[in-house]
Structure formats: structure tokens, C-alpha cells
Amino acid sequence: MIRSLNILLVCSSICMLVAVYALKYSAEDVAAEKVTLQRTIERQQADLSLLKADWAFLNQPANVAPIVNRHVAELDLQPLSQDQFGGIDILPMRLKAPDTQALDSLFESLKSGVDPIQQIISESN
Amino acid sequence: MVALDAGGAPIAFDGARKVRRHLTKARIRWVIVALVLIFGAVAGRLVQLGLVVQDNTIEGRARDLITATRPAILDRNGLELAVDVRVPSLFAEPRRIIDVNEAADAIHSVLPDVNVDWLRQRLTGDKGFVWIKRELTPAIEDKIMQLGIPGLDFVTESKRFYPGGPEASHILGAVNIDNQGIAGIEKAIDNDDVALLQQVGLARGNELAPVNLSIDLRVQHVMHDVLVDAISRYQADDASGIMMDIKTGEVLGLVSLPDFDPNNPVTALQKDSFNRITAGIYELGSTMKSVTIAGALDSGKVKITDSFDARFGVRFGRFTIDDFHGKHRILTVPEIYKYSSNVGAIHVMQAWGKENFRAFLHKLGFDQPEPLQLPEKRNPVVPKTFSDIVAATSAFGHGLSVSPVAMLRAMAAFANDGKMVMPTLYKTSLDDAQKTYEQVVSEKTSEEMRYIMRLNALEGSGTRMNKFAQGYRAGGKTGTAEKVINGRYDSGKVLSLFASVFPLDQPRYAMMILVDNPHTEPGQGGHTAGWNAGEATGRIIARVAPMLGISPNFDPMLDSQLVPPELH
Numbered sequence A: 001m002i003r004s005l006n007i008l009l010v011c012s013s014i015c016m017l018v019a020v021y022a023l024k025y026s027a028e029d030v031a032a033e034k035v036t037l038q039r040t041i042e043r044q045q046a047d048l049s050l051l052k053a054d055w056a057f058l059n060q061p062a063n064v065a066p067i068v069n070r071h072v073a074e075l076d077l078q079p080l081s082q083d084q085f086g087g088i089d090i091l092p093m094r095l096k097a098p099d100t101q102a103l104d105s106l107f108e109s110l111k112s113g114v115d116p117i118q119q120i121i122s123e124s125n
Numbered sequence B: 001m002v003a004l005d006a007g008g009a010p011i012a013f014d015g016a017r018k019v020r021r022h023l024t025k026a027r028i029r030w031v032i033v034a035l036v037l038i039f040g041a042v043a044g045r046l047v048q049l050g051l052v053v054q055d056n057t058i059e060g061r062a063r064d065l066i067t068a069t070r071p072a073i074l075d076r077n078g079l080e081l082a083v084d085v086r087v088p089s090l091f092a093e094p095r096r097i098i099d100v101n102e103a104a105d106a107i108h109s110v111l112p113d114v115n116v117d118w119l120r121q122r123l124t125g126d127k128g129f130v131w132i133k134r135e136l137t138p139a140i141e142d143k144i145m146q147l148g149i150p151g152l153d154f155v156t157e158s159k160r161f162y163p164g165g166p167e168a169s170h171i172l173g174a175v176n177i178d179n180q181g182i183a184g185i186e187k188a189i190d191n192d193d194v195a196l197l198q199q200v201g202l203a204r205g206n207e208l209a210p211v212n213l214s215i216d217l218r219v220q221h222v223m224h225d226v227l228v229d230a231i232s233r234y235q236a237d238d239a240s241g242i243m244m245d246i247k248t249g250e251v252l253g254l255v256s257l258p259d260f261d262p263n264n265p266v267t268a269l270q271k272d273s274f275n276r277i278t279a280g281i282y283e284l285g286s287t288m289k290s291v292t293i294a295g296a297l298d299s300g301k302v303k304i305t306d307s308f309d310a311r312f313g314v315r316f317g318r319f320t321i322d323d324f325h326g327k328h329r330i331l332t333v334p335e336i337y338k339y340s341s342n343v344g345a346i347h348v349m350q351a352w353g354k355e356n357f358r359a360f361l362h363k364l365g366f367d368q369p370e371p372l373q374l375p376e377k378r379n380p381v382v383p384k385t386f387s388d389i390v391a392a393t394s395a396f397g398h399g400l401s402v403s404p405v406a407m408l409r410a411m412a413a414f415a416n417d418g419k420m421v422m423p424t425l426y427k428t429s430l431d432d433a434q435k436t437y438e439q440v441v442s443e444k445t446s447e448e449m450r451y452i453m454r455l456n457a458l459e460g461s462g463t464r465m466n467k468f469a470q471g472y473r474a475g476g477k478t479g480t481a482e483k484v485i486n487g488r489y490d491s492g493k494v495l496s497l498f499a500s501v502f503p504l505d506q507p508r509y510a511m512m513i514l515v516d517n518p519h520t521e522p523g524q525g526g527h528t529a530g531w532n533a534g535e536a537t538g539r540i541i542a543r544v545a546p547m548l549g550i551s552p553n554f555d556p557m558l559d560s561q562l563v564p565p566e567l568h
Helices: A002-059 A061-070 A098-112 A118-123 B016-051 B065-069 B100-110 B114-123 B137-147 B167-172 B184-199 B217-233 B266-268 B285-299 B333-337 B340-354 B353-364 B387-394 B404-415 B432-433 B443-459 B464-470 B534-549 B557-561
Strands: B080-092 B128-132 B152-161 B182-185 B238-245 B251-257 B307-310 B314-316 B319-323 B328-332 B475-485 B488-502 B509-514
Touching: A002 A061, A002 B080, A002 B137, A002 B152, A061 B217, A061 B464, A098 B464, A118 B319, B016 B509, B065 B319, B065 B328, B080 B137, B080 B167, B080 B285, B100 B114, B100 B137, B114 B128, B137 B152, B137 B167, B137 B340, B137 B387, B152 B266, B167 B217, B167 B251, B182 B184, B182 B266, B184 B266, B217 B238, B217 B534, B238 B404, B238 B534, B285 B353, B285 B387, B285 B404, B285 B443, B307 B333, B307 B340, B314 B340, B314 B387, B319 B340, B319 B387, B333 B340, B333 B443, B333 B475, B353 B387, B353 B534, B404 B488, B443 B464, B443 B475, B443 B488, B475 B534, B488 B534, B509 B534
Parallel strands: none
Antiparallel strands: B080 B128, B080 B152, B238 B251, B238 B509, B307 B328, B314 B319, B475 B488, B488 B509
């Protein structure tokens, strides 16, 4: 009776020993993994902060304005002047019905070989 | 136990069992003693280990403090004004370094600007921590790691980066290498709470909520751009300006030139680059006439329809005060403002009373340091009581030195139905701002002030400004203050000012522009304030008004609606 109990106890302590050591090693592995992950996170946070700073720098008016100034001539850029603003209320209302007379006269003049729009363009040139 | 020999002493024998039992007892005792000793030693060692204080400090400062972050600073639209960049810093543990010479040479091969002798000296000894070089790049970190020298390691530090460079420098200030604010809003934040958070170690990682400033980066950029242009255009010594929302008190832009690069904090300490808006006090010249006239109108002792005799200068003993561009006739109150008549302003002030004038200046906070959150401040110089002559010169802005912010606040109040708001650099809601309102003049006075401000832009000294800001219904007052050079007023050196509000039909923004010692722009008319500070104001308004959602309106009705009923 006592003998079998002893065998049982010895076996269980060996098992415990193995388990505890396994646990210890796995804990060490996890700790090492944690440190690696922390390093990676730290590195990525650093990279992210650099990218964010880059983004902020590139978006600054102080950075964009010189780029605009460099391309003023090529893109024919001009500051918006006050008389170039408009509102929806200053647009004329749409005509209730098409102006049939004007359209007829336009088609007639086109038929006879005279293009009034082309005339306006050539006059303005 | 049997006696074998009755004659002799009895011999007692212990049984074999008994002997063994005794022996076992003794052995157990020894084992117990040994075990107690062993476990005692273990316990003692544990206590000893528990008592060891680990040196976590870096040259006397806690490691957490070094790696602590600061909150990002954003403008009102969420654009970054200041961010933290995580950078590696190289340190060494000299007691773990085996070959000092080898280590020093190896580090020198990667960081050639570090002196080898200095390195050797630094790496010798048995210290636990010395900095080698702080704030490096990840590429250099990799190279040094590849050297494989024991005893070298990196700490990830936070470094402050200001993407806008000098543009908002006077608002932001700067931080030192240990990430502590040394000027501007950075210092103000520290004074508030970040320093405390860092102390208790809470400011690690990116946990801090960003700080939202009231600054609009676009407005800030335009103001900076125009003022840089103004310095070269008018060959001025320096220029500065501030713009505020008159409803909420939020400062949208604050520029003071010359400025500095906050990424290089050493430049912040240069003598000339102080914040002229908050830390400068000036004689504000004729812009003060806005205050004189507003106060007098509000008292009821002077009416907008009144006229004053400006034919002759005003005599005080030996001195006579006369007008710069005198009309030398009888002027109405709006004309005094329009022609910027010193004599007229003195008469208005005298009709109102110099004690009332002084009390009104106190009400407007002219004798207090300006209330913005920046730590750079200076006390204004305003005499406690006004003598006749000081009251007279103060009526047109000489003899008292105040911050431009105080003047800005007063102009904003005159336009905002007489309600003076507390200016702030932090984003604020209208409700919170309204709690700080102080009624300094009546709504009626405010209406009259809006009229004469606009009148001055249409017909008076603000026409140059209005030429650039057509359609934005801006108005304001010029000021040309002679500067005191060696204790005397020098008419050759002036400070030009322009205090403005726009759009006056629905007033929303107030601005102060200062141009120091301007000259006539080649091919242009003059060097009085309208030609420089006024023009700069106009250029700024023309560029920022569309950004702020104000569309130009050329309807003449808007201007005529500003005319008070008495003057129809």
C-alpha cells in the first residue's frame, strides 16, 4: 500500500518537475518574444512618428507655398481677385421655353454658310 | 536487564533498538540545523536582493522622464504645429566595456564628428550610464548595433519637431533637449500639467491628448508671408501682427518678425527675436483715438454729431500740440477720427474728463499685462493718475506704453456690440467665450464706432488698406507713433500701426499690424502708417477673408447701413 503510494508520489514529482521546467522555458521564450515584439513596436512607432512628421511637414502651407510659387509661370496661376467670387443667386434663371425664333435664325444662317459663332471668335481675335 | 554479578555495580545495557533511536534523533537534529541554516541563507539572500536599489536614473534623471513624450500641438483645423518624433539615442555602460580603445575607435568610425579622446575618457571607469550622442537616426542605430560592442545600447527618446519651421515660432516657443518647454506655448503647457504628468511617469507612449490651439495655420502663413514682404518692401526694422476672432477671442494668427527656428532652440535666445506682440509694449499712436472717442461717445458727454474747434494747437505751458496734417478748422467727431486730429482728440477727451478717460483705460485692461497664455509678458506703462498734459498726449496715444493685444481687445469690443472678450490661444467654443464677455461700451456706441472705422477706410487714412481689401468691408485706424530714441521723440523713426476690424457689417475679426521704422516704398506715396501697416492689413484681409468664409460684397447699401440715424 505504502509502496505503491510512494511510486505514485515519485512519478508525480517527476512529472511536476518536467512540467515546471517546461513552463519555465516557455515563459522565458514568451518573455524573449515579448521583448522582440516590444522592440518591433518601438521601432514601428518611431517609423510612424517619422512618417507623421513627414506628412505634417509636406502639408504645411510653409512647404506648399514655395512649390506653388515655382510653378506660377508654367501653370499661369494668379491669386483670386475679389470680383471673381460669385454666388448661386447671381446666376440667371433658366428660360421657361427655348427661344425658337433665335434658334431658327441661327439654323438659317448656318444653312446659308455663315457661322455667327465663328464670326464672333474671329472678331475677338 | 539482568544483574550478572551481584557483587559489582550493576551494568545496564541499552537494547540495540534504543541505541539506534538515539542515533537517529541526533542525526535528525543535525539535519534540522543544516536545513535551518540553508533556508536562513536563502531567506537572507532574498532580503538582500530585495534591498538592492536599482539605478534607473540617467545622469541623475529618471529614465521615464527622458523618454517621456509631449502632446502634439495642432492648429484649429487639426494640422500639426508640433509633433514628437521617436529617435534613438546612444548610451554606454562603461563598466561593461572590455576594450575602451577598440570601442572608442569603432564608435568614431560611425560617428566621425565625435572626438576619439573625449570618447575614451567617457568610456573609461565603472559608471553604469553615460550618454554618447543623443537623437540619432535609425540608420546610425543599425550601424552601431552591427559593430557588436558590448556595453553600448540605445534609448528611444522623443524629439520635438516643428514641421512649419519658423512660421509659428513665437506662438509655439521651443523645448530643450530634455523635452521641457523653454518658451511660448510649450512652456505654458508645461506650467499647466505636462510637467506633472511626466513627473509621475504618465507621459509615456503616445497617450497624451493633443493640444488644439486657436491658430489657423493658413491665416498664420498669410500673415507671416505678408509681413516678411512688408519688411523688405518698406525697408522696415521689424514687423508683427495678430488677428483675433472678436466673438470667441480665439487668436487666429500671431506673427512677430524677426523670428527663430524652433527646431534649433538656440536661435530663440537671440536678442532681437522676442515676441513683440505679447512681450512688447508700445506707444500706440493715433490708434488710441479709437479708445478716446469710443469712451467719450459712451459717456454721453460727447455725441457723434458734436463738433470741436481744431483751428489752433492746444497749449500746455511751453508746449503746443498741433496736428500732423492739420485741417485747421472746426471738425465733427467722425472727421476728427478720419483726419486723425490730435487737437480734436484732446478736445474730445477734455469734454469727457481725464479721470473718466483713465478709468476707461482701466476698464479696458490697458494697465494690466495682456492676458494671453504665453509666458512672455511685460507690464504696460500707464501713469496711475493723469496730469492735464499726460491725459492730452494719451488721447492720441503718446505718453503711455501698452501691449498691442490690449488695443486689439479694445477694437474687438468696440466692434462686437461693446462686449470685450478674453483672448485665448486655445480652441474655444462660443458659449465658453461668452462667459468672459465684459460690456465695456454700449451697443449704440459700438454702432457708431463701426461707422467711423468704416468711414476711415472709405475716406480717411485707411484708404490704402481698403484699396487692397475691396469688398471685405474692412475698417480701422492708423497710428504713427514717433519712437523714443535716447529719451527724445525722433520724428525720423516711427512705429506704424493699423488696428482693423472686418467685415464691419457683421464684424467677426480684428487685427493689429505693427511695422517698425518703415520707409517709403520706391515709387509710392508716403511713409505714414496707411502706406505700410495699412497696406499690409489690406493684403492680409484680401487673402484670408475667403479662407474664413467671408465673400466679397460690393453692395454700397452695406456701407450706408452703417451710418447712424443721427447723421442721415
